[in-house]
Amino acid sequence: MLIKKPNKIKSFEITSERNYINRRNFIKSGCLIGGGIISDNLLTAELPSQPFEILKNIKESQYSTDEQINNIIDVTSYNNYYEFGLDKDDPNLNSRDFKSRPWTIEVEGEAEKTGIFDIEDFIRPYQLEERIYRMRCVEAWSMVIPWVGIPLANVIKELKPLSSAKYVKFETLHDKKRMPGQKSGVLRWPYREGLTIAEATNPLPILAVGIYGRALPNQNGAPIRLVVPWKYGFKGIKGIVKISFIKNQPKTSWEMAAPNEYGFYANVNPKVSHPRWSQARERRIGSGVFASKQPTMLFNGYEEHVAHLYDGLNLRRNF
Ligand SMILES: Nc1nc2c(c(=O)[nH]1)N[C@H]1C(S)=C(S)[C@@H](COP(=O)(O)O)O[C@H]1N2
Ligand SMILES: [Mo]
Numbered sequence: 044m045l046i047k048k049p050n051k052i053k054s055f056e057i058t059s060e061r062n063y064i065n066r067r068n069f070i071k072s073g074c075l076i077g078g079g080i081i082s083d084n085l086l087t088a089e090l091p092s093q094p095f096e097i098l099k100n101i102k103e104s105q106y107s108t109d110e111q112i113n114n115i116i117d118v119t120s121y122n123n124y125y126e127f128g129l130d131k132d133d134p135n136l137n138s139r140d141f142k143s144r145p146w147t148i149e150v151e152g153e154a155e156k157t158g159i160f161d162i163e164d165f166i167r168p169y170q171l172e173e174r175i176y177r178m179r180c181v182e183a184w185s186m187v188i189p190w191v192g193i194p195l196a197n198v199i200k201e202l203k204p205l206s207s208a209k210y211v212k213f214e215t216l217h218d219k220k221r222m223p224g225q226k227s228g229v230l231r232w233p234y235r236e237g238l239t240i241a242e243a244t245n246p247l248p249i250l251a252v253g254i255y256g257r258a259l260p261n262q263n264g265a266p267i268r269l270v271v272p273w274k275y276g277f278k279g280i281k282g283i284v285k286i287s288f289i290k291n292q293p294k295t296s297w298e299m300a301a302p303n304e305y306g307f308y309a310n311v312n313p314k315v316s317h318p319r320w321s322q323a324r325e326r327r328i329g330s331g332v333f334a335s336k337q338p339t340m341l342f343n344g345y346e347e348h349v350a351h352l353y354d355g356l357n358l359r360r361n362f
Contacts, residue, residue, distance in 0.1 A: 088166045088193065090252055092144045094260045098171055098191050098253045106247060107175035108344075113186040115255050117329045122262045123180065124281055125230055126215065126222035133224075134262035141221060143265040143282075152212075152288040155203035162266050166252060168201065169193040173256070174249055174270070179311045179343045181275035183336075185325045190270050191253030196244045204240065208288035211243040212236070213269055215282045222282075230296045236269065236280040237293040237307065241352050247272055247345060250283070273345040275309045306362040310353070311343035315362050 089099055124134035127141075146162040171191050179185045199211065217233035219225045225232045238248070248271045252259055259265040264281025271278045277297050287293075297305035304318055313323045324336035342349050353361075 088169050088171045088252075090163055090166050090266065091258050094143065094258050094265050096258045098256055098258060101171045101173050101191055101253075101256060104172045104174045106348075107173065107189075108177050108187060109175075110177060110187045112175060112189050113329050118186060118188055118254060119260050119262055121186075121328055123182075123276065124224075124262055124264070125227075126224040126232075126234065126282070127262070128224055129229065135260075137223065138261035141261040141265070143259075143261065146266050146284070148267070148283065149285045150202055150287075151285070153205040153208035153290065154288040155205070156201065165198075166193065166267075169197055171252070172249070174272075176270060176272040177343055178270075178272060178276055178279075179325060179339060181277055181305070181309070181317065181322075183320060183322065183325050183339075184328050185337075185339075186328045189255055190249060190251040191256060192249035192251035192270065194246060195248040195250055195269070196246055198250060199240075199244055202286075202288070204288045207290055209240055210289050210292055211238050211240060212285075212287040212289055212293040213280045213283050214285040214287075215280055216284045229300075231299050232296075233284075234280055235293065235296045235299075236278055237295055238271065238278075239292075239352075240288075242271070242349075245349060245352065247348055273311060273342040273349045275311060277305065278309050308353075308358075308361050310349075310358065310362075311339060312341060312358055312362070313339040314341070315359055 087100075091098065120135045121131045122134040123131070124138065127134040127137040144162075147159050148162060148165050149159045150157045171193065173189055173191050175187060175189045177185060177187050204211075213236045215232075215234040216222060217225065242248070248269065251264070251268050251270045252266060254260070254263055259268065264279070264283075267283050268281040269279050269283065292307060295305070295307060297309075298307060311322075316322055322339055325339045326336050327334065340346070
């Protein structure tokens with residue numbers, strides 16, 4: 044697979060990485076003194092309206108990996124976002140004019156708090172957290188990405204699902220004019236994903252609103268997307284406009300497209316091959332052309348946090 048570099052790398056993308064590294068060192072030293080430079084209680088999340096704008100009041104997370112993070116150029120130019128094209132460099136090139144404001148999120152189904160929320164109101168009650176997660180795409184490549192977001196579990200608690208809510212379903216914006224890739228029939232639109240309620244209330248999944256301390260670029264799913272680090276990347280639905288609490292397992296876009304290749308669970312599993320390729324190893328993007336592939340870990344290395352969710356479940360059948 045060839046990775047094309049964008050011909051016009053904007054200077055702010057480069058500066059933002061440098062600032063980012065400085066900021067991390069600052070946070071690290073702050074932590075040594077006070078166990079965190081931000082006080083949790085008083086601050087609420089503030090979401091800037093432009094991609095790449097600096098996010099404020101971010102706290103560090105105990106769930107971050109200390110593996111080397113990927114370069115911001117890789118993270119913003121090697122993407123999957125079929126609404127903006129099928130090639131890895133398409134989302135960066137084709138999403139530049141996408142407007143992620145105004146933006147609303149509709150909550151419906153088996154929950155006490157339903158309705159249509161403006162993105163700012165939806166985010167405001169929570170503290171932003173940085174979560175540096177190892178990400179594994181079903182196509183056997185991986186990256187380490189410094190996300191900024193809010194724990195999905197906190198959001199769900201606030202929405203008060205009823206006991207009848209067994210699954211959470213997510214949908215991307217459906218608008219052919221704003222998302223030209225939806226003119227093609229490669230997937231059934233809108234892009235749909237789902238989690239069991241137990242998965243969705245596990246501490247790991249986040250609704251991400253940023254990367255590298257800045258508001259999410261369009262190609263990474265602005266203004267808000269899901270990140271589920273123990274599952275293949277396609278579960279991380281971008282540009283979310285709707286969250287539904289439902290009784291029955293929802294059909295996801297990838298399941299509808301190829302049910303023998305993409306299951307509902309999509310847990311990273313080196314022992315269960317994709318019908319067309321092995322999942323035993325992965326290529327870390329940015330490690331160089333001559334770097335050897337590295338072994339893939341069960342649940343992408345997050346086994347201690349999530350294995351209990353699948354007790355008694357046959358992971359080969361429920362892939
Ligand atoms: N709406 C939507 N969300 C999506 C996709 C997509 O095509 N459409 N692609 C998925 C896949 S296959 C991957 S690997 C991740 C990639 O996220 P990243 O580009 O931010 O690394 O987004 C996921 N979310
Ligand atoms: Mo993917």
